[in-house]
Amino acid sequence: MKKIVAITFLFTNILFSQWENQYYSSALYSITLVGKSEAWIAGEDFSIIKLSDNDYLEIKYSGDVSKDFQSIAFFNEKAGFAIGTKGSIYLTENSGEYWKLHSSITDSFLKSGFVVNDSTGWIVGFGGTVFKTQNQGVDWVAISTGYNLNFHSVYFINDSTGWIAGENGIILKTSDGGQIWYPQNGNTNYDLQSIYFVDSMLGWCVGTYGTILITENGGEEWIARESHSEGSLNSVFFIDERQGVAVGSFGTIIRTSDGGNNWTPKESGITINLYSIAMYSRDTAYCVGGNAAVLKTIDGGENWVNINPRINNIHLFDAFFIDSNTGWAVGQNGTILNTTNGGRQWFPQISNTDKDLTSVYFIKSNGWAVGGGEIILKTSDGGKTWSYQNGTSNFYSSSVFFINKNVGWITSDISKVKKTLDGGKTWSEKFIEPYNVFTADFTSIFFLNENNGWVLGSNQFNQGTVYKTNDGGTNWTLVYKSTEYTLNEIFFTNNQKGWMIGNIPYDDAIVLTTDNGGAGWTTAAYLKNYSISSICFIDSLEGYLCGANGKILKSIDGGYNWAELESGTNQWLSSINFIDRNNGWVVGDHTVILKTTNGGTTLAAEENFTRESLDFSLFQNYPNPFNSSTIIKYKLPVESNVKLNIYNLLGQKVSTLTDENKSAGTHEIEFDCSDLPSGVYFFRIEAGNFADAKKLILIK
Template identity: 20%
Template structure:
């Protein structure tokens, strides 16, 4: 397996510094058969554990899907794997949509399970820290009525809150720590049509849910953002509806609540009745439910722009990411707004092939205000990879991590988290050699020593002698490229065997410095080769341990 970790700081349009730190670990889950396994949620705890849930094909009737939940320790080792099969008839499908963990290490999963009547039921599962099933709660509607849970959260005393759709209405349910039913609330919108809550958050003793609510009966092209604030006893505090341009379709994708109780929601809002024309749509409400500002982002060309994730820093700055159409594809598009809604910067990532398909799916912040974005991006062979980017609070790209699976198949990251030490966790789906998707989770160490380098654009391609030389165990390799191109930097031992691929990437013209760490190599003579288009140069270096 070759995993490239590219760490960059953009000092100007022509100056980048690279380091070859690989992810600390990657873990793949291929299920119990050769079927499809797809991640649906990820969460981390305060002690370095990572929890993943998703749907996984089993060995039963019709290759049914089970709910598969995994706990990894801080080293990426699987602590436990639990599968849930609801035992439904006909089409036995069980699928999660969200996962949470409490301060005691209990794990909660919510989704749906096809019941005996072949309709879907709310399903909520609680596992303890060692993976034992504490309780399972199935909420069944009337005959023929589907109920699907999309999001959940846990309060400080272990009460669980789940939201989704039931019978075409918002359905929000609360259980205590023992799984006893506490209350349920429904919301039927003004259109008396389909309503579904997609996100639920708890903050400062209140519960917030948001989703879509069709505003015109029988119209699939007219829907609004619909946000409700409840007390933890289920009493409604306020309900807010946002109806965008010309009564068209508006759908929220993510929600964030800050420490003051301000509510931030992002998603997309169609400009017309066409599904191919939409903008990012971000709203800030006060704790009292007043609309403080609404911002639309229309991208670089008119077309489909969809925000997927939102986060807010301690100063109230708002960060949104998603996919935005360009002239020949889709780009990552990440935006920073001030607390008052002023657009501070927009950063677009157009991938390696420039005009490929690039889609950001999730975003997280660290305690310093750095912005981490992950998603899927087509590589030079037009096969999609995990791509994770870190931006400074000022919008400067600091590093980019691209992961191409061993099978060189499609990889798509959907979830990202950053812990208090700055370690980055990413999870998504990765197609393996059997041509079906697996869960793929990785932990990235971002702590790399980065130094500025000359910002001038060189006249030609050249490779410098590493320094220091001899070295133990690290050395710096500088090189210059005069034209943007595919670049490889490879290390060989003294008999010509390839021992490391440091770089295999499209780079813009500029001056580069690579920090080579040779901790896994023994003392001896090595050669490093730079190749780019019609250029190739090799130099010798000596490792003395």
């Protein structure tokens, strides 16, 4: 294969991440209430989630996927801590906006945390681990109970009096703030998972094999009660001395209204394990569990609704947003997800198909989704209901694009383009290429208005083609053909400026750009060891790519130079979509949904990304076009080693104008091209970490 020479510079540094994973689907182990309308949740993959007004769920921290948070507790609305595996203790001092790792004090499995007041807190864990803090977690003091069993739960009713429950039915009590602990007889050898008291006398314990214990004398005597459950009960909570709820394995929820003497099973609607329960009032409660389940009741536990339903391990192929709040994502097996709050919550919509959906497009509440079997789905109510418009073939529809609620196009295999003028009620179709072994399967279509559009695709021999229409798709003209790489997606910001991406066999990618509406294309960037699936530009300078291994790239010079952004995932990313300069989403494999609200980089990274670009300058040559010579000017803020080269349209270097150290200031250099033929060339500068390129036109 002929090697393509790059006229690009890929920044070697990786910019700090500002992408939030919006579709968390791992287990949630702990929920705690803070204030009147806020709760905090902790779980697998070192994740911390905030639950706020209107049941908004927001991931506030996500760290090492090899570790889990087991418990979370708050001293007040600002200060709190989360604990978990490998002795992990994380603290927050600013209402959960930032979490910092506490210095290591143990490598034990930490299971339960509890806050007594604004300064005092407790941690218990495996191997008899007990810690106490009296300064909001800044310092933790090891406490000895005399027992080396695994402790699962801790509860205090005041500074002095508290209990610990754990394996083999162990229950310990202290009446002096933890200096002395003495055992209580729970009359069971089953592991106890959770303990709760409403005052110094009345308390409950729950555990494995449906164990429920009740005490009315501070634990001097514990009496077993029937739970009607054979699985593990993992958490218990009482809002007063009579009304309580316990949750456990296989979606078990049991409720009592007589102080725990009698328990009634309630339907949870799920079969996954539930791990923690918290009650706001006699009516409102939340419980959390596996698969990121967050169940809510507003009638005292009679009925429960999962406010965070998850669809796991689905490859999402495309996403589309109509504003900063409302968007859709589509994927395997007919999956359609919808958000109306900027991605804080995603809910499945019923597609009535199990075919893969590869592309989605919306005009206000009117939307279309296409995919396998050339299926076409249509909604007129924002996705509340989806209906079939087509879909009976063995071919694949890969891209849908509408310019208003009536006029739209769809691309399919074997170079097929479909068009509708009535919102999808009827479709006409056109085969652009003759059917043979070289026929391209179209994968992307883009229109600026009812007349001007482009379509591209590739064949089985990794050859890509691009066609353009000026009459809405009645006639198509071949404007580009590659013989060495596939073409995946095309994007335009106006009727002249556009880009497309392709992949070269063996994991290299190429970005091509046009300044004349697609009549001519030049190589903007050659990205070695990247496989790119999607491209999106905000304007003629700022754009994004995403692809394999969780890669997200950003350009601020029209696609010639790209910097890698830290995405926080290594999954395949299929589609990237921005609605403005700040707000964007990426979707991909394993139901990954990422969001940024500041263009994908932190403020520090953004400064690092643009500072040198703002201080260094490469000016357009003059005159341009020119005959035999032209002047190229550039500006340096500091002394730098400068490389200034000339390239032809094939990316081949045809001249080196300078390659030496230059002082700070403005410099000019004359380019004599009397020995070059007429044509379009590029001049490119590298100075420190700055790189830029511009086009010049030689006419003889």
